[in-house]
Amino acid sequence: DAKTTQPNSMESNEEEPVHLPCNHSTISGTDYIHWYRQLPSQGPEYVIHGLTSNVNNRMASLAIAEDRKSSTLILHRATLRDAAVYYCILRPLIQGAQKLVFGQGTRLTINP
Amino acid sequence: GAVVSQHPSWVICKSGTSVKIECRSLDFQATTMFWYRQFPKQSLMLMATSNEGSKATYEQGVEKDKFLINHASLTLSTLTVTSAHPEDSSFYICSARRTGYEQYFGPGTRLTVT
Numbered sequence: 001d002a003k004t005t006q007p008n009s010m011e012s013n014e015e016e017p018v019h020l021p022c023n024h025s026t027i028s029g030t031d032y033i034h035w036y037r038q039l040p041s042q043g044p045e046y047v048i049h050g051l052t053s054n055v056n057n058r059m060a061s062l063a064i065a066e067d068r069k070s071s072t073l074i075l076h077r078a079t080l081r082d083a084a085v086y087y088c089i090l091r092p093l094i095q096g097a098q099k100l101v102f103g104q105g106t107r108l109t110i111n112p
Numbered sequence: 113g114a115v116v117s118q119h120p121s122w123v124i125c126k127s128g129t130s131v132k133i134e135c136r137s138l139d140f141q142a143t144t145m146f147w148y149r150q151f152p153k154q155s156l157m158l159m160a161t162s163n164e165g166s167k168a169t170y171e172q173g174v175e176k177d178k179f180l181i182n183h184a185s186l187t188l189s190t191l192t193v194t195s196a197h198p199e200d201s202s203f204y205i206c207s208a209r210r211t212g213y214e215q216y217f218g219p220g221t222r223l224t225v226t
């Protein structure tokens with residue numbers, strides 16, 4: 001499985017934007033970039049995913065570098081509820097390769 | 113949206129006994145279900161993948177005779193931890209996926225073996 005690298009932890013203030021980086025220098029052309037987050041004592045929650053173009057949804061935006069070797073999850077206006085561990089995961093598009101393999105993720109702390 | 117439930121949410125059992133955890137997809141049919149384990153302060157570790165009506169595929173290092181997985185229908189998978197020991201105490205999380213869609217996770221089951 002292609003590997004991702006994320007900072008262990010990040011800290012931000014409430015109502016400010018947060019940029020969570022992810023490096024995936026060994027990404028292949030058919031790998032989708034997925035982001036999940038896990039709030040304390042809960043199962044992971046889908047945030048966003050993309051392949052080449054930047055993506056936006058109600059939760060966040062995903063900015064993908066032109067060479068696809070890195071990406072950034074953007075929370076436009078952080079709230080205390082966004083405090084969680086954020087996981088950047090690569091998942092191949094090919095049939096049958098369905099499983100998500102989690103790395104260590106980034107623990108995001110939001111200060112009031 | 114897609115909802116995955118787990119039951120029980122927490123369980124305490126004595127060493128040597130077996131415990132069953134259920135995972136249900138409530139509003140969709142899951143072609144594939146996954147079981148993860150998570151120790152405190154660590155990431156999720158995939159234990160096994162199961163397709164409805166087929167035997168589960170276990171990840172390397174996971175004992176299939178200890179962690180029995182049954183995926184009898186498109187909405188239900190069960191994980192049975194047999195002869196549980198204190199080192200099996202963990203947070204067990206299932207997820208479910210239907211073809212072409214995202215993977216949705218359950219809320220997790222906290223198992224404590226005394």
